[in-house]
Amino acid sequence: MTLPEQRTGQMAPAMSVRGLVKHFDTKLAVSGVDLDVPAGSFYGLLGPNGAGKTTTLSMAVGLLRPDAGQAFLLGYDVWQAPVQAKSLVGVLPEGSRMFDRLSGPELLAYQGLLRGMPAATVDQRSRDLLDVLELGVDNRTLVVDYSAGMKKKIGLACALLHAPRLLVLDEPFEAVDPVSAALIRDILQRYVAGGGTVVFSSHVLEVVERLCSHVAIMSDGVLRMHGALDDVRAGRPLQDVFVQVVGGRVATGSELAWL
């Protein structure tokens, strides 16, 4: 299965989803999302809690089977050609979906084995990643005992290990300290400057505004707005656009009067 862009010879988007739908029992979590992520873009996915960001990204990378719709990574259908699609993509999943009874170096070694990488390459890259992310090249602490921010960083290291062409990251800046956040921003900016594509979800509008070339805003399972950052902002702060699109609740001052 190919995308229309491939048939016309245009460059395929790095990630493309069409008509994605997901129910959890009676809850409609994602309601027909279409999105194209241009190759080489730094794409931020925004939305309030429960908007459907994690569910959308999980379906896009083949971690969660949609009720309807399709997902393409670098032109490959995630469900028809999962091996080709997933070999080109690095994913930082929600929370700590990792084999966390391993130390950081062990987890990376295991990740390298799963990816079929040569042991020497895995060893060299693991050391580089553990060093750069300040996780300790010889740290024997089990990942389950890492802090939340350290788990985020080892998850990012796993996503980067095979030098993928596309990174899909669920809230990469959540729980990380300011120094680590700056480090991660720097790594991701260099990755995009080198030709990679990043898609990430975030609640931190300042980070999105600073990093992203493109943004999408979701609420209630629907993509409300998306496009190049400057087009979405149209001269306004992203915060104002977000509140307008999502609909912010205005405090009256009488809430929690008992507190």
Ligand SMILES: Nc1ncnc2c1ncn2[C@@H]1O[C@H](COP(=O)(O)OP(=O)(O)OP(=O)(O)O)[C@@H](O)[C@H]1O
């Ligand atoms: N495994 C699940 N079982 C039942 N409901 C779920 C499940 N996963 C997500 N949901 C529901 O689907 C909706 C979308 O959740 P999702 O995690 O995709 O939102 P989100 O935008 O990533 O939120 P947050 O910003 O809080 O992480 C929510 O109403 C959530 O309660």
